[in-house]
Amino acid sequence: MRLADGRSAGLAGGIEHVVDNSVDYVHGLAVCDMNNDGELDVVAAEMQQSPQKRVMVYLNKGGAVKWECQVSAHTGPTTSVSPT
Numbered sequence: 001m002r003l004a005d006g007r008s009a010g011l012a013g014g015i016e017h018v019v020d021n022s023v024d025y026v027h028g029l030a031v032c033d034m035n036n037d038g039e040l041d042v043v044a045a046e047m048q049q050s051p052q053k054r055v056m057v058y059l060n061k062g063g064a065v066k067w068e069c070q071v072s073a074h075t076g077p078t079t080s081v082s083p084t
Helices: none
Strands: 002-004 016-018 026-034 042-044 055-060 065-074
Touching: none
Parallel strands: none
Antiparallel strands: 002 016, 026 042, 042 055, 055 065
16 A cells, blocks of 8 residues: 655655555555554554455654555455345
């Protein structure tokens, strides 16, 4: 998972921050300060197609350079469709 900080115009603009290269099929993503330290953290959930199906909190350990991953579940988000 990679994030751009948006400091430049355009989709490819800004500085890229690698959070985790092992993330697969991200279904949900949120950026917020989860631990009230003033740094933006990342919450991500992998889809059911992912072999790992993790829900993860990435704590920003300074300047979006170091990240601490805390896996909160191995179920991933699910979407059910009812037959008509």
